[in-house]
Amino acid sequence: MNKKWGIAIIMCLALCAFNIATEHIFEVPKNWPKPTYNSNKNPLTKEKVELGRELFYDPILSKNNLISCASCHSPYTAFTHVDHDLSHGIDDRIGTRNSPALMNLAWHHLYMWDGAINHLDMQALAPISHPDEMGEKIESVVLKLQHSKKYSKLFLKAYGDTVVTGEHTLKAISQFMLTLISANSKYDSVMRKQSHFTEQESKGYQLFKQHCASCHTEPLFTHTGFENNGLPIDSTLNDIGRMRITKNPQDSLKFKVPTLRNIEFSFPYMHDGRFKKISDVLKHYTSGIVHSKTLAKSLQQPILLSSNDKVDLTTFLLTLTDKVFLFNPKHSFPKK
Amino acid sequence: MVMRKFIWMFCVLVTHNFLFSQQDKLVFHPTFFNQTLKPEVYYKLNAKDSIQITSFKFYVSQLELLNGRETVWKEQSSFHLIDAFDEKTIVLSVPSNITFTKIKFQIGIDSLTNVSGAMGGDLDPTKGMYWTWQSGYINFKLEGNSNLCKTRHNEFQFHLGGYQQPFNCLQTVFVQVKSKANVTLNMDVAKLLLYIQLSELNHIMSPSKEAVELSGKITETFSVSYE
Numbered sequence: 001m002n003k004k005w006g007i008a009i010i011m012c013l014a015l016c017a018f019n020i021a022t023e024h025i026f027e028v029p030k031n032w033p034k035p036t037y038n039s040n041k042n043p044l045t046k047e048k049v050e051l052g053r054e055l056f057y058d059p060i061l062s063k064n065n066l067i068s069c070a071s072c073h074s075p076y077t078a079f080t081h082v083d084h085d086l087s088h089g090i091d092d093r094i095g096t097r098n099s100p101a102l103m104n105l106a107w108h109h110l111y112m113w114d115g116a117i118n119h120l121d122m123q124a125l126a127p128i129s130h131p132d133e134m135g136e137k138i139e140s141v142v143l144k145l146q147h148s149k150k151y152s153k154l155f156l157k158a159y160g161d162t163v164v165t166g167e168h169t170l171k172a173i174s175q176f177m178l179t180l181i182s183a184n185s186k187y188d189s190v191m192r193k194q195s196h197f198t199e200q201e202s203k204g205y206q207l208f209k210q211h212c213a214s215c216h217t218e219p220l221f222t223h224t225g226f227e228n229n230g231l232p233i234d235s236t237l238n239d240i241g242r243m244r245i246t247k248n249p250q251d252s253l254k255f256k257v258p259t260l261r262n263i264e265f266s267f268p269y270m271h272d273g274r275f276k277k278i279s280d281v282l283k284h285y286t287s288g289i290v291h292s293k294t295l296a297k298s299l300q301q302p303i304l305l306s307s308n309d310k311v312d313l314t315t316f317l318l319t320l321t322d323k324v325f326l327f328n329p330k331h332s333f334p335k336k
Numbered sequence: 337m338v339m340r341k342f343i344w345m346f347c348v349l350v351t352h353n354f355l356f357s358q359q360d361k362l363v364f365h366p367t368f369f370n371q372t373l374k375p376e377v378y379y380k381l382n383a384k385d386s387i388q389i390t391s392f393k394f395y396v397s398q399l400e401l402l403n404g405r406e407t408v409w410k411e412q413s414s415f416h417l418i419d420a421f422d423e424k425t426i427v428l429s430v431p432s433n434i435t436f437t438k439i440k441f442q443i444g445i446d447s448l449t450n451v452s453g454a455m456g457g458d459l460d461p462t463k464g465m466y467w468t469w470q471s472g473y474i475n476f477k478l479e480g481n482s483n484l485c486k487t488r489h490n491e492f493q494f495h496l497g498g499y500q501q502p503f504n505c506l507q508t509v510f511v512q513v514k515s516k517a518n519v520t521l522n523m524d525v526a527k528l529l530l531y532i533q534l535s536e537l538n539h540i541m542s543p544s545k546e547a548v549e550l551s552g553k554i555t556e557t558f559s560v561s562y563e
Contacts, residue, residue: 038453041452041453042453042454116469116470116471117470117471118450118451118471118472119451119452119453119454119471120453121453121454122453122454122461122466122471125461125466125468126468126469128468129468129469130468130469138461138462138468139462139464142462165456165460165462166454166456166460166461166462166463167454167455167456167459167460167461168456170453170454170461171453171454174453174454245470246500247503247544
């Protein structure tokens with residue numbers, strides 16, 4: 001009997017230790033909602049996250065072995081592509097959209113500007129296979145990884161098996177992306193009552209809650225749904241957004257609401273990267289809104305902001321910069 | 337505590353093996369009219385055309401046996417990728433000591449599985465049955481060429497799938513069976529192709545109205561024979 005209890009206690013302890021370990025890798029910030037990503041189906045471990053990180057930074061995922069995920073999602077710019085409006089991929093081909101900043105992805109339920117991807121695990125398939133991005137096939141990626149000594153070791157460590165599968169490759173990349181949590185901006189410390197807004201930031205926060213928060217909802221600064229925010233159509237791209245997927249005219253010109261966290265670093269802005277500066281964006285919201293059938297209700301009435309208001313609002317938006325996130329060594333290029 | 341659980345599991349496994357060790361075969365047999373369908377062979381629908389099938393793959397899922405209206409057996413985590421030209425994949429097995437009058441299964445992958453992230457085995461995205469630019473499994477894939485198609489190499493490609501309304505392509509198939517012995521499910525591709533009008537429609541590559549319509553015809557291709 002004693003022995004059995006002993007075993008039971010050891011198992012409990014092991015389980016607790018495991019829980020503590022995973023919590024440390026993926027911690028839900030205080031007062032945040034429950035993540036949409038079900039990590040019970042893909043429990044995070046240090047080894048799997050590390051494998052995912054290697055994959056994220058490795059051009060082996062592309063056909064010519066030159067383009068990695070980080071080519072378009074650089075850690076120092078909140079994982080977006082800064083120098084281009086439309087992202088550049090394999091053989092310098094230009095895509096049709098701006099690469100979004102990557103953070104807090106565990107709380108999203110659909111991915112891409114039009115929600116084409118229904119699960120974070122499936123996200124990597126899109127750039128890997130896209131002829132203008134990495135131009136490769138997941139089947140060949142798996143073969144390349146299988147033939148690499150480095151990855152045999154890493155897969156063994158992560159999954160206890162040197163056999164590389166599509167499932168394990170994708171889930172590891174997900175694990176790395178799940179750890180990209182930004183919740184340490186000045187805004188966050190104010191919310192945790194560890195610091196204070198300046199008067200200007202405070203005013204900006206009020207304006208933000210009044211005009212912007214219905215879509216860029218706290219604490220993620222996006223409600224993760226799709227909206228038409230009144231941008232004029234770019235006739236060279238004719239991007240209809242969400243309607244491409246649902247084929248429903250009510251979704252015409254709706255795009256996924258992007259987060260505003262780290263907005264200071266994630267320019268250029270919007271799905272096609274049309275704006276370079278925050279001031280361009282504010283100009284759009286105050287005087288550039290195009291009224292079409294699917295324009296969001298909250299933007300039907302004009303937003304009036306004086307030039308002081310604009311400065312205040314911008315000052316607030318800059319409190320969303322999270323240096324801990326941007327310069328986190330755990331997120332950057334893996335060391336040899 | 338732990339020990340008792342093991343013993344219990346052991347008993348379950350042993351009885352399970354005893355009960356289900358006898359297996360009958362359920363064979364998916366692709367045909368073109370009454371002939372066995374072979375890859376790269378030319379067939380005729382009408383006098384004027386000639387048709388060759390290069391790839392024919394589909395998912396069979398949620399396999400169930402019914403006796404009258406009652407479900408008497410249900411396969412656990414039931415997902416099979418069937419490649420009509422790969423003998424290894426066309427044979428499924430069902431327990432032989434169960435009396436049943438109907439076989440039920442789905443052609444394709446249900447919506448819950450479609451939104452559940454990366455999976456392994458036959459559902460691994462390396463199997464070529466997953467859309468990359470828009471998430472979702474391809475339920476049914478038929479590719480080939482015909483002189484009726486005014487396309488490059490006279491190719492046609494039908495990739496049917498989609499799990500969201502109004503473009504949900506999942507199909508439920510019921511087949512009445514008489515005998516309990518090994519069952520062969522014949523699938524007549526010619527019936528699908530007669531429905532399509534290859535001269536007008538030569539590809540479907542995404543969830544759409546056309547995909548839903550054509551998926552609805554898959555059930556009509558089935559007929560039963562016994563070994």
